[in-house]
Amino acid sequence: MTDFLDPVVLARIQFAFTITFHIIFPSFTIGLASWLAVVEWRYLKTGKEVYQEIYRMWVKIFAVTFGMGVVSGVVMSYQFGTNWSVFSDKVGNVIGPLLGYEVLTAFFLEASFLGVMLFGWKRVSRKMHFAATVIVAFGTLLSSFWILSANSWMQTPQGYRIGEYGLFYPTDWLQVIFNPSFPFRFVHMVSAAYLTTAFVVGGIGAFYLWRKQHVRHARVMFGMAMIMAVFVAPIQPILGDLHGLNTLEHQPVKVAAMEGLWDTQKGAPLKLFGWPDQEQEKTLYAIEIPKLSSLILTHNLDGEVKGLKEWPREDRPPVALVFWAFRIMVAIGVMMALTGLVAVVLYFRKKLFQTRWFQVWCMALTPAGFIAVLTGWFVTEIGRQPYIVYEVLRTSDTVSPVVGPNIALSLLAFIITYVFVFGAGSYYIIRLIGKGPDSADNAYGDHGIKVPALVTNLGTPTGGNEHV
């Protein structure tokens, strides 16, 4: 019972739950905002209605997703204090300003111009509306920059000293912001977000093509998604590999957990599958390819790879979770890259838009990006355990002085609220997809309002009052 109500365990479950739900939305909106900017740019450039209609459909989905991202994000900005107050006190000097910059440079930008993007059609010029879309897209990237910098600092801390009361003090801001894992994590995450969006858009395009519905729009969606699959999906494993090598240098125990490798070995095999057993200190039922792990990690068939036993038991992360999450992420990455390859072949055979089985395949991959993003984050976050700031500050030493039952109750409240609210959100998004781009409807970015949203007495004919 006391174990069940352990504040550290509960606080970790609560943080994991709220952040897992939250990251789903940004990993979609980062890509969607950029894509909408491209679509609107095509519209302004070509004047083709199809782009405008696509924009109008997807901006509604964007609005719902962004709204859910905002409300779950506000929760995050308080979770540090409510659940990890000792952490906040100790490292506030270092990562506080990074989060402050995120709010100042990105959040206000996104929030303010989102209003223009959704409701501003016919209230501002086309160019200004396009600018608003670009600004929102830029804001999502800026936001990623700061939050990933803060997270990366917790993975690979540098540019600090520890002073009185165990408080962290910054000594070099550039070292803090551009810490060793940050560039890799940033690039890997942004391209993951772009791919997530591409596969959602592509999957829905494929769904319309398969049903022979909205074919004009579906070809654009599917085609643009496949461009991403062809050019970005193959790059992602390379970025991931570079990120992994960076992790090997700075957090070798995480890599050992990813590999399920217990004993330090020269010419270490790659374990395709298996069950890492934390107690017995070995990976059971492993299917291995000889020497491949050494080749990937050290670029040498007989290179030495450190095993988990190099670290004391209490300094190891939960291996099985990291091991499996990593395999799921990699499997999805491979499937995405394969999709790009198939798309190239079909394109040159002039069958890209007609191949039924490929449409089904793309439909099946619609949620793939989300799963890859989540499992990737599980690898990096669980792999950092038992530390909150790698090798400097233990997670168990940073929890708030809040009693277990209190956290348990709030966790329950979060679960009920999130499942209900975000379940409803998903339902509305699916309905919007079901409706498709409705070309009969002339309003644009109208947010469900047929007559341009607000205000009548500006001297512009909005037709608002005549239809009472």
Add this chain to the structure above:
Amino acid sequence: MFSFANFLDLPLIWYGLIVTAIFLYVILDGFDLGLGILFPFAPSERCRDRMMNSIAPFWDGNETWLVLGGGGLFAAFPLAYAIVMPALYTPVILMLLGLVFRGVAFEFRFKAAGKSRRIWDYAFHFGSLGATFMQGVILGGFVQGIAVVDRSFAGKPLDWLSAFSVMTGLALIFGYTLLGSTWLIMKTDGNTQEWARKCAAYVLIIVAGFMGLVSLSMPFVNEDIKNLWFSWPNVLLLSPMPLLSAAGALYLWRDLHSQRELRPFFLAQGLFLMNYIGLGISLWPWIVPYDVTLWQAAAAPESQSLLLIGTVIMLPVILTYTGYCYYIFRGKTSHEDAY
């Protein structure tokens, strides 16, 4: 490492900035939340559509001030953030959950059809109501004081709950409703405006009552506050505050019974400002009453300096484009047939 600590009182500047951010949150999201509280009482469905349309483009930006308040406190006064959040754990979490329901209602209500729209009407109302009440409770719990031992909250889980904090919670509900109804007077016309005018007048009476009640009970919360307000010559020096509040309330009362459309909103904000300044004077110089001062809780000067650069550059930019967005959506909100 650069730092402006040699020639600037950084903690004081940051205190000013965070107090300002929280105030901007209160008056900006205050009218959004107040409108949510009034929502089910509106005379018609059309009226409700119109109410929601009047704030749909702004609420997200308004709520961002709350993130700046929280994030800014974390960055500039990490110790205060680390003590206050666990102390007010339950009301903070409940406020956040209220804001979740309130926030998604904007999107979902427009997408929902038929009966399911009712769900989001209530999510909007009870989310706003709950978040507001909890913000008032947070304020009350904060003013009562927080038990601190060794850089950490040392009280009990329900320390925040008291008659005083429940009173401030109720007071804020009516306060935000006043902001919401005067916003509607400004942004709507016809039926909706007439109804909002009536609401505002009723609510103003209750708000005035609560202002008196909270002001009178404050001195009993803490001995220092009593000495501050009721010693000579402070009584004289501080007298403009209650007098200005009373005058503001009277002017507002008169405006609500005339055809004025803009001034009521700004007078209601003025009332908030007076109360807020009064509160600030009472709590000075505590950032965790009555244990930690703003200088004790300040982040390292290097941290405060770095973020100050960003703030000096970004704050005017933010205020400019926020103003621009309000300008784009200026004027009366479109009529009830918005669908």
